[in-house]
Amino acid sequence: MKNVELKDVFTPSQPAAEINYIQRPSIAKRFDRALDQKGKQVIIYGPSGAGKTSLIQHKIHENNIRYLATHCVSSMTFQDILDQAFSDLNIFNENERVSSESNEIKAEGRLSIPFIPIKAGLSGSDNISNQQKLKRVGEFQPNAQNLVEALGDRGMIWIIEDFHKIIESEKKHLAQVMKLFMDKSTTYPNTKIIAIGAVNTARQVVKYDQEMKNRVSEIEVNLMEYEELESIIIRGEKLLNIQIADTVKDKIVKLSSGLPSVTHQLCYLLCEEVKVAKAQDKANKLSIYYPSLDKAIDEYVLEYSDTFKSTLEQALKVSRVRKHDNPSEIFRAILSIKKENFTTNDVLKKIQIFHRDYKGRSLEKHLKELTTHEKGEILRYLEDSELFYFSNPFIKAYFQCSFSNDPAFKKLNAKIKMKEFKSNLETLYQGIADHEDDIFDNPFEEDF
Structure with a gap:
């Protein structure tokens, strides 16, 4: 595997269907x-x-x-x-047939079965006895x-x-x-x-x-288990002939929150940080430790900051103004709960502290909306236990910063914002449980 390159091992932007595919x-x-x-x-x-x-x-x-x-x-x-x-198939329809001998044109006016695929712009030449004039099937009714x-x-x-x-x-x-x-x-x-x-x-x-x-x-295709995400890293180590410290592996897996795409991205940035672009010489195996991951996380946050921002805007967007069931108020309640997993009732109680008349009849519906693609999949929902949790520690850390009680937060410079973000992220990481379960769908413990 001497010629293996980093971009083929950790593939955050394309399917991992080749050398670093993990069987499920x-x-x-x-x-x-x-x-x-x-x-x-x-x-x-x-x-x-x-x-x-x-x-x-x-x-x-x-x-x-x-x-x-x-x-x-x-x-x-x-x-x-x-x-x-039809366009992608590049299908044409045989609409007219020309005989070069008689120079007669016979209009067919129907779809030819089977279809005739040829390249766009290709036409018959004069030295062919039976020429065909072909039109895209898209000109008819696909x-x-x-x-x-x-x-x-x-x-x-x-x-x-x-x-x-x-x-x-x-x-x-x-x-x-x-x-x-x-x-x-x-x-x-x-x-x-x-x-x-x-x-x-x-x-x-x-x-x-x-x-x-x-x-x-x-x-x-559910979230990956801890061991499956860890296998992505271990296989990548072997392919690139590097050694990633166990503590670094652990943090990457837990911050990935069941998503292999995040594992691939963090590993790619980690290797980029230590200048590993291809498989290393077997005699000089490179060891990678915690400081390099810290810099890789900085790069990840900077690269995805616009994504975090758009996700927040997507989640907070409302089609109509409601008295209490507005997204901002729901998120403030969620972020004030001192548990990583929470129920609808937990959120209800927090909102009722400030709005005693709030009944929360539609609260569960609004929380479940936050698990949908249309709302950026901010939350995940465990049906068996009826628990919600943030889909991604990075997203939660960003929301915590955005909903900070410090009125001066938005005036802080980017470096200090990053410092607060990293502090929130580290607190979340410390609160993630050591997983002994077979299922990694719920990567958080009750309290931290």
């Missing part, structure tokens, strides 16, 4: 089963940065699967998604029926990424198209849809078409 056997087993079952459509969901795309890319590479990937963006209609799919046939003829699956971003009123069409793909599975057994979405998006498909209830495999 139980999730992989369910995904393999869903791929193998004819007609079964697949929905992969979970928190941002938990490894949904990494799982799919790894399986595609492992099984040599042909696929078309379509990325959704905000305000997309389902027709927009279909149009994008629809789900034609798309399933186009993909089926090629033995391809259709991956729809970030389908939670589709306009709410358009999501019912995804359920209908999944049903069409299922019906066509007798003709095209290898063709199906894999939709990737945020937490709680799987149920949206089923609610629009109850017939799909037993025909869709809903696979949750």
